[in-house]
Amino acid sequence: MIDSVSRNILFSNDAFLRFFKDLQVVAGKNVFIEIAVLSEAVSAAAESGAMAAVECTHTNARFELSPLLHSEQRPALLQCVVSPLTAMTLVPSGEGAATPAALLVNEGYRRILDHFPHNVWLCTVKGELFWTNRASNLFTYGKAEVHDADNTRYITKIHPEDLTSAGAALAQAMSRGHMEHPHRYRLRDHSGVYHWFQFSMAPVFDAQGMPIYWVGTSINIQAVHEAELVAAAHIEQLRQRSAAHEGRALESQRVLAQQHKMELVSHLAGGVAHDLNNLLHVMGINIELMRVQMQPEAVLPYLRILEGCLKKAGRLSTQLAGFSGRMPQNAAALEPQALVSDIQDLLAKAVGAEVRLTVELEHGLQAVFVDKAYLENALINLAINARDAMDGRGTMLLHVGMRSRPGPAGVAADYVMFEVEDSGTGIAADLRERVFDPFFTTKSSDKGSGLGLTMVKTFVENSNGHVSIESTPGVGTRVALYLPVSRVPVETVAEDTPRQQQGAGRILLVEDDDSVREAMNSILNQLGYDTIPSFSSDHAVTLLQSGMRPDLIISDIRMPGRLTVLDLIAVVEAQIGTPIIFATGYSADVVIKEGLVNDRYPVLFKPFSAADISVRIQTALGQHPQIGNGGAVTTDATPPLG
Ligand SMILES: Nc1ncnc2c1ncn2[C@@H]1O[C@H](COP(=O)(O)OP(=O)(O)OP(=O)(O)O)[C@@H](O)[C@H]1O
Ligand SMILES: [Mg+2]
Numbered sequence: 001m002i003d004s005v006s007r008n009i010l011f012s013n014d015a016f017l018r019f020f021k022d023l024q025v026v027a028g029k030n031v032f033i034e035i036a037v038l039s040e041a042v043s044a045a046a047e048s049g050a051m052a053a054v055e056c057t058h059t060n061a062r063f064e065l066s067p068l069l070h071s072e073q074r075p076a077l078l079q080c081v082v083s084p085l086t087a088m089t090l091v092p093s094g095e096g097a098a099t100p101a102a103l104l105v106n107e108g109y110r111r112i113l114d115h116f117p118h119n120v121w122l123c124t125v126k127g128e129l130f131w132t133n134r135a136s137n138l139f140t141y142g143k144a145e146v147h148d149a150d151n152t153r154y155i156t157k158i159h160p161e162d163l164t165s166a167g168a169a170l171a172q173a174m175s176r177g178h179m180e181h182p183h184r185y186r187l188r189d190h191s192g193v194y195h196w197f198q199f200s201m202a203p204v205f206d207a208q209g210m211p212i213y214w215v216g217t218s219i220n221i222q223a224v225h226e227a228e229l230v231a232a233a234h235i236e237q238l239r240q241r242s243a244a245h246e247g248r249a250l251e252s253q254r255v256l257a258q259q260h261k262m263e264l265v266s267h268l269a270g271g272v273a274h275d276l277n278n279l280l281h282v283m284g285i286n287i288e289l290m291r292v293q294m295q296p297e298a299v300l301p302y303l304r305i306l307e308g309c310l311k312k313a314g315r316l317s318t319q320l321a322g323f324s325g326r327m328p329q330n331a332a333a334l335e336p337q338a339l340v341s342d343i344q345d346l347l348a349k350a351v352g353a354e355v356r357l358t359v360e361l362e363h364g365l366q367a368v369f370v371d372k373a374y375l376e377n378a379l380i381n382l383a384i385n386a387r388d389a390m391d392g393r394g395t396m397l398l399h400v401g402m403r404s405r406p407g408p409a410g411v412a413a414d415y416v417m418f419e420v421e422d423s424g425t426g427i428a429a430d431l432r433e434r435v436f437d438p439f440f441t442t443k444s445s446d447k448g449s450g451l452g453l454t455m456v457k458t459f460v461e462n463s464n465g466h467v468s469i470e471s472t473p474g475v476g477t478r479v480a481l482y483l484p485v486s487r488v489p490v491e492t493v494a495e496d497t498p499r500q501q502q503g504a505g506r507i508l509l510v511e512d513d514d515s516v517r518e519a520m521n522s523i524l525n526q527l528g529y530d531t532i533p534s535f536s537s538d539h540a541v542t543l544l545q546s547g548m549r550p551d552l553i554i555s556d557i558r559m560p561g562r563l564t565v566l567d568l569i570a571v572v573e574a575q576i577g578t579p580i581i582f583a584t585g586y587s588a589d590v591v592i593k594e595g596l597v598n599d600r601y602p603v604l605f606k607p608f609s610a611a612d613i614s615v616r617i618q619t620a621l622g623q624h625p626q627i628g629n630g631g632a633v634t635t636d637a638t639p640p641l642g
Contacts, residue, residue, distance in 0.1 A: 002078040004046040004067065007032060007039075016082055041065055042078065049075045114144075119197070119218040121154075125211050127170055129154050136218070142190030159186035159194050166199075173201055177211070184225075187218065196225040261438050265451070270586075276317045277585035278516055281606035284310050285519040288610045292526060314373075314607060330605070331463065333367040333486035334375075336400050336416055343376050347398065350383040354393045362401035368416040369486035374459045375418070381452040382420040382479050388443060389424025389477060397421040405466065405482055415465065415482035426473035435469065456481070501614045502528040505551035505621055509533050510540040510568070511583075512559040516606075520554070520583075523610045529617070536561035537568045544571055550578055552620055554613075557584040557603075569601075579620040583608070 001011045007030040032038040037054050045052035045065035052065045061082045067075030113120050119136035123129045129151045137146045140157050158166055162185035173179035179201050186194040201216035287306050290299070340359055348357050368375075379398070386396045399419045407413030427435060434440045436457045441450030456479075460467045464484050471477040507524055509531045511517040517533055524531050532550060534540040538561040540553070553572065557565055565582070572578050582603045602616055 002042060002080055004075045004078050006030065007042055007046065010077070038063060045078050046075055121216050121218070123214050123216065125174070125213060127174055139189055140187065157188045159188065162186050170201070174214070177203060184221070195220055195222040197221060258437055265438060273317050274585040276313065277606040278513055280310055280313055280317065281585070281608065282515045282519045284607045284609065285523045289522050289526060310607070330371045330373065331369055332372070333369055333488050333490040334372055335367055335490055336365045337361055339372060339375065340398065340400060343379060346376070346380060347383045350380050351387040351396050352392050355387055355390060356395045358395065358397045360397065360399045364402060365400060366402060366414065366416060367486040367490050368483045369488070370463050370483050375483070378456040378459055378481060379418060379420065381456055385452060386420055386422035386424060386477070388447065389422055394423040403482060408464065414485045416485060417480050417482050419478055419480040421476060421478045423476045426475055426477055427471040428473055432469060432471060501618055503614065503618055503621065504528050506530045506532065508540060508543065508548070508550040508553045510537065510553065510555035510559070512536055512556060523613065527610065527614050537563040537565055540568055541571050544576060549576060552617060553578055553580045555580060555582055557582050557586065581616050581620055
């Protein structure tokens with residue numbers, strides 16, 4: 001405010017003083033006198049009583065002079081408003097510039113920063129905090145005014161775990177002259193609770209481009225941080241779910257692949273076993289014929305060798321049928337002691353001379369209901385595995401005992417346990433699950449195919465039993481087969497049961513395989529029967545419908561043609577009532593699938609001997625009352641050929 005007469009300044013605010021920093025400005029002085037343009041403008045306004053405005057390069061400002069008029073229209077006072085011509089330098093530069101006092105001299109500037117809705121702070125070029133705004137103070141200290149905002153005090157508000165990284169971010173920004181990315185840290189509020197903040201900072205330069213201090217903002221991102229945590233948890237959950245899903249998909253793929261492999265093996269093995277059985281059957285019958293008809297002492301040793309080979313081939317066929325997952329067909333009550341004594345030599349051979357084989361039989365063993373050939377085969381497989389695991393040296397124990405375990409309906413049942421224990425390498429825990437998988441082997445291709453334990457498990461489960469495996473790497477392995485106790489007594493066979501029994505009658509022989517039919521024909525003739533050969537169900541039905549009346553029908557089960565054996569049975573049952581015996585190279589489950597119920601018609605599984613068939617025929621014709629009803633073939637007078 002200027003006195004219009006003396007031209008002295010009566011009163012001025014702080015902002016006004018900044019324009020005259022290089023002048024001695026004191027209230028009551030005429031400061032304009034030294035600047036011509038200003039002095040002229042003041043005179044003009046005072047004398048004319050009109051407004052005057054002037055731009056002054058000396059102060060780089062525009063002066064507007066508004067006279068305040070008396071009643072006589074003479075101005076008594078001049079009101080002078082100064083505004084900067086270029087962007088106002090809010091911050092003083094030079095000596096002492098970066099001090100709160102120098103910086104915050106401008107009220108307007110401070111007010112803007114104070115009312116900025118985020119934390120704002122200023123620090124020196126050395127990184128020392130010297131001012132914090134209202135928002136920052138309210139958050140940190142709980143009050144707007146904090147006159148002693150200093151570095152040390154502020155630092156105690158930063159989370160101890162974030163102090164180092166925040167300090168490093170600040171130091172890096174200062175050494176580079178700018179901050180590349182905002183940095184996150186936790187700041188404690190006045191009530192002691194930490195919040196996540198994100199800070200950025202930038203230097204403020206003087207007129208020469210030198211940084212004079214840094215201005216920083218810290219934005220509270222606690223809500224963002226919490227949302228990020230929730231999102232991360234969701235993402236993790238999704239990741240886990242997708243991993244689990246992927247795991248399940250992989251597992252089901254593995255199971256599917258395994259099933260596929262098993263189906264292939266089963267199909268292949270089943271087919272091979274069938275054809276092999278037919279061939280063995282023909283060979284066996286021919287050997288018997290040769291033995292009976294030729295009787296030359298000189299060839300008998302050769303025939304015995306051939307019979308031995310046939311036995312081995314029969315065992316092989318049983319193994320194949322085992323891989324095919326087919327049901328053991330010759331299950332019967334068996335004394336464990338008898339089985340063990342039969343197989344002990346074989347086991348010793350299987351493990352080799354350098355393995356000490358021990359057999360332990362507990363007292364009170366009951367009979368087991370099982371197919372003997374399959375069980376022998378399973379024990380030999382276990383013995384070979386034991387030998388391989390011990391590299392041919394060590395100890396193997398076969399322990400047989402009675403055990404109670406949960407049976408099919410969860411009710412405890414008695415089982416006969418056959419346990420093979422070795423002192424071998426053992427099986428690593430992660431492989432233990434896989435040893436029963438088909439084709440799983442750790443052996444070279446010439447030593448193992450990975451089907452041994454698959455066969456063992458299939459056979460035991462098809463026999464209504466369980467398998468368990470325990471192993472300690474470096475100590476040894478124990479594989480236990482639990483097989484059901486027999487509910488029927490062991491059949492004792494009289495030693496003097498005749499091998500073959502002669503008979504008489506007319507037999508319709510239905511068989512599509514020429515060599516099998518011919519061999520059967522010969523053996524039946526030799527046994528004293530007349531035969532009418534027929535090569536299909538169609539043919540046989542035609543013969544019967546044309547009036548043929550045989551005493552007995554012996555028929556294969558699966559044959560090409562329009563009609564099946566079921567049609568043959570239907571015709572026989574409806575019109576003739578002739579007994580029928582079925583002979584097949586397939587296994588028991590195939591027979592059942594064909595719809596042939598075992599206890600209605602006797603079924604002979606190839607290969608069978610002349611003695612087998614002779615006994616069956618006599619039973620069927622009512623000539624041999626002591627043989628049962630012709631159910632599944634059980635223990636016979638003579639072992640089948642093979
Ligand atoms: N007693 C044992 N000690 C250590 N490892 C064993 C034992 N028995 C089985 N294994 C492991 O389980 C795998 C599978 O056994 P399995 O009998 O099914 O097949 P294989 O012996 O490899 O071949 P194959 O029996 O068809 O000749 C073996 O390769 C071996 O790694
Ligand atoms: Mg094996």
